[in-house]
Amino acid sequence: MNENKKIINYDRDMFIFGESIDVPLVGKVRFLNYKEYLMNINDLSIISMNVLHIYHQYRKMIGNENAEEALEAIEELKKEKLMDIVRSHQNFVQSYIKVFSLVLDENDEESAVEAIRNIFSNEDLFMEFRMLILEMQMVVEEFVSPNPEIQEGIEASKKLKREEGESLTPIDIATSIVAGTANSFEDVCNMTVIQVNAIFYRIGAFKNYDASTLFATVSADVKIESWSKKIDLFQKEIHGIKKKDFDKKYGSLLNK
Structure with missing residues (x-):
């Protein structure tokens, strides 16, 4: 292309x-x-x-x-x-x-x-x-390696991360938006995926801001993040290792 x-x-x-x-x-x-x-x-x-x-x-x-x-x-x-x-x-x-x-x-x-x-x-x-x-x-x-052994490691890392972390469901996201805003379930159904995710993460930013400003009243070490901070909805993740470190460590294997 x-x-x-x-x-x-x-x-x-x-x-x-x-x-x-x-x-x-x-x-x-x-x-x-x-x-x-x-x-x-x-x-x-x-x-x-x-x-x-x-x-x-x-x-x-x-x-x-x-x-x-x-x-x-x-x-x-x-x-x-x-x-x-x-x-x-x-x-x-x-x-x-x-x-x-x-x-x-x-x-x-x-x-x-x-x-x-x-x-x-x-x-x-x-x-x-x-x-x-x-x-x-x-x-x-999702990022994928042409090398089968490396790909197995990537998939194992993804599986471990799923098991260790909380997995959000559409129910969690929809109910959070309905509970946290004036939108109804019908409104959520008719939104685009980007609109749904943008609202959901912005609600999270508001909650983090409220919590951090509250804790800042009793501790000077609390970092207050803006409620209007940039949220990258298109951020890609390399499971288990940053891409630049992955390329440095395994790049020579990809051509084998």
């Missing part, structure tokens, strides 16, 4: 308003609301898989019988383009078309069908549109 000649240009800061985006060769693209996002999370997860994610998924499916031959075939998958892999697997195609059809439904049916044809016939457009959809719904394409 030629990074200097992007087809789709947009400002993520404007996503908070939830307005549809006009995309060349495609048409109007809308945000999913929070309920739609939850109902289609499995399909969105499939769209978030890049070539290496798919490669590792297939490796996990290999049994002992003919394992060496199967592994050699799967190694070839790394050389494939994501669009070609998606087009050749019906389950991937179904997930992509389902989500694409939803976000394009502000256009007439004929235009939406033509737009999907355009997307699947132009690799640059396909990759850019895929990333746009993921970012509009705040779905992260």
Whole structure:
């Protein structure tokens, strides 16, 4: 893909308003609301898989019988383009078309069908549109290593972190917004994912500010963070190790 000649240009800061985006060769693209996002999370997860994610998924499916031959075939998958892999697997195609059809439904049916044809016939457009959809719904394409041993470590770190930390559910987020603001559950359902998360984390910033200002009255060592501090909703995390340290430690292995 030629990074200097992007087809789709947009400002993520404007996503908070939830307005549809006009995309060349495609048409109007809308945000999913929070309920739609939850109902289609499995399909969105499939769209978030890049070539290496798919490669590792297939490796996990290999049994002992003919394992060496199967592994050699799967190694070839790394050389494939994501669009070609998606087009050749019906389950991937179904997930992509389902989500694409939803976000394009502000256009007439004929235009939406033509737009999907355009997307699947132009690799640059396909990759850019895929990333746009993921970012509009705040779905992260997780970091993945081409090295199976390193990837096992990354997945083990993610699993440990899930077991040690608190896992927020949509119920936790929705009830916090309803309890902490004037919004109803219906309001939350009709918000975009970005709006829901932005409100939820801003409520947390308010609560932290209130608590820290209270403790500051009895201790001079308490740091007071602004309730209006910047919240990066698109921050990516490298599980278990910072990316720069990961590259320094393991970068030489990735080309083996």
